[in-house]
Amino acid sequence: MSEVFISGIVVFVLAAFVGLEVISKVPPTLHTPLMSGANAISGITIVGAVIAAGAGEGTFAIVLGFLAVTAATINVVGGFLVTDRMLEMFKKKPGKSQ
C-alpha cells in the first residue's frame, strides 16, 4: 500500500472521530438544519468533481466531469442556502415581527 494511501487512512480515521465528537446533545429543533448543513458539507465532493472535469480527456470523460460538477454544485449551493433559510426563521425575535 502506498505511503499516500496510508496517510489518507490516518486522516480519514481521525476526521471520523472528530465528526463523532463534534455532534453531541443537539436540541431536536436543530436536527433538520444540522442534517441539511452536514449534507451541504458532504458536497465537498465538488472539489473532486472539479478536478475530474478539468482532467477529462475525450468527450465521455468531459461529460462525466460536467455532470459531477453540476450535481455537486446543486448539493453545495442548494444545501447551504436552504439551511440558511431554515435558520433565518429562528432568528426573528418576537418584538421585531409585531
Add this chain to the structure above:
Amino acid sequence: MTELLYLGAAVLFIFGLKQLSSPRTARRGNMLASIGMLIAVVVTLANMENIGWGPIIAGLLVGGGVGAALALRVKMTSMPELVAAFNGFGGVASALVALAEIERTSSVFDTETGVVVALSLGIGSITFSGSFVAFGKLNGSLPGRPILLPAGQVINAILAIAMIATAVWAISAEEALAYWIVVGIALVLGVLAVIPIGGADMPVVISLLNSFSGVAAAMAGFVISNSALIIGGALVGAAGFILTVLMGEAMNRTIANVLFSGFGATTAGPVSTGDKPVKSATPDDVAIALAYAENVFVVPGYGLAVAQAQHAVRELATELEAKGVTVSYAIHPVAGRMPGHMNVLLAEADVPYDQLLDLDQSNPRFPQTDVVLVIGANDVVNPSARDDATSPIYGMPILEVDLATTVVVVKRSLSPGFAGIDNPLFYQDGTMMLFSDGKAAVESVIAALGNV
C-alpha cells in the same frame, strides 16, 4: 500550501458543525462551513494546470443556478424532501468522480485504488437512488406507506453479495464494464432498501443516507488522493451517523429497526374504532372552551404541516392572547415530517421562540392546563405508548395531553396515524373531536371566537 488551505477549510467545517448544534450560533456555523467550501473550491481551481475550463464553468453555473433556485423557492413545508434530493445529488457526484477516473485511467488501478473506486460507486449510487425514493415518498409522488416485496430482505442480501462479487471481478480484471455493473446493482439496491420503509421513518433514512454521501465523498477522496474530500467526507459520515442515532432515539427506534422492520405494515392489525362514543364538537364549542381557558397548549403535528395551517394557528393564538389566555406550543421531537421541522414552520409564522416547549418542558404542565388543542397529531399524543405494553408504539415518548382538563383534537377523520393503531385519547371524557382539515378548522374557530 494547497494542503494547508484544505486544512483551513476542514477546520471551518468542524467549527461550522459545532456551531450548527446550538441554536444561538447555528446560522453563523452554516456560514462558516460555506466559507470553508468556497476556500476549498477556489484553492482547487487556482491549483490546476492544463485544464479544460469549459465543463467546470458550465457545471458550476448550471448547478449553482439550479441549486439556488430550488433552495430559495421551496416552501418550508416541502423542505424535507428538498434536503433528500440535494443529498442524492451529492451521492451521485461522488460516483461520477469515480466513473470519470475509470474513464481517464482505462480502469487500470492498483488493488487499493480499485477498492475505493468500487466503494465510491457503490455507496454513491445507493445514496442517489435511495435519496430520490425518499424524496418521492415525502412529496407524495410515491406512496408513503411501506411497500413490502415478498422476500425483500433476501433479495437485498443477494444483490449486496452480487455487487461485492462484481466489484471483485472489476478490480481483478481491470474491467470498466464491471464497474458500471456495480453502479447498476447499487442503484437497484438503493431503491429496494428504502421502498419498504414508511414515510414516518424517512427523516431517519435521509439522515443515514446523508452519512452515506459523506462516506462516498471520502472514498472519492481516496480515488483522487485529495485530503479535502477525505476529511470533509469522514466528518459528515461520522456526524451524520451520530445525528441518525439521535433522531432514532427521539422516536424510540433503533436504526436496525427502521431499516428492517417495515414499520406500519406489520402493525396494521384490526383497528377497532368499534362503537366507542366520540364527542364531536363544532367550531363554536371549541371557541368557547378556548376563550374561557386560562392557559392553552397547542400541539401541532403532521396534519398541520400538510394543511399549511401554521399562519392560521399563529393568528388564533394572537386572538386568544388578546383575551388574556396564555398560549404555548408543545413540540414533540418528531412532530412534522422531520425532527425540528415543526419549529421551522412555526418560526416561519412568527411564533415567538420562547413559546415553543419541548417534551420535557411540556409534560409537567399538562395536568394544570385547561385546554390542549391537538392539530393533526396522533401517535405522538397516544396514551397507549405509556399505558399499553402490548401496543406497537409502547415506550415511545409522548406528549401526555390526556392529563389536561379538556383536549380538542382537530383531525380529518378517526383514521389511525402512521403506526396504524387506535388512539384511546379520542374516546376519553374530556376530549372533543373537531373533524376538519387543520387550516379550515382553525380559521372557523377564529371566526367563532369573534362571537364569544
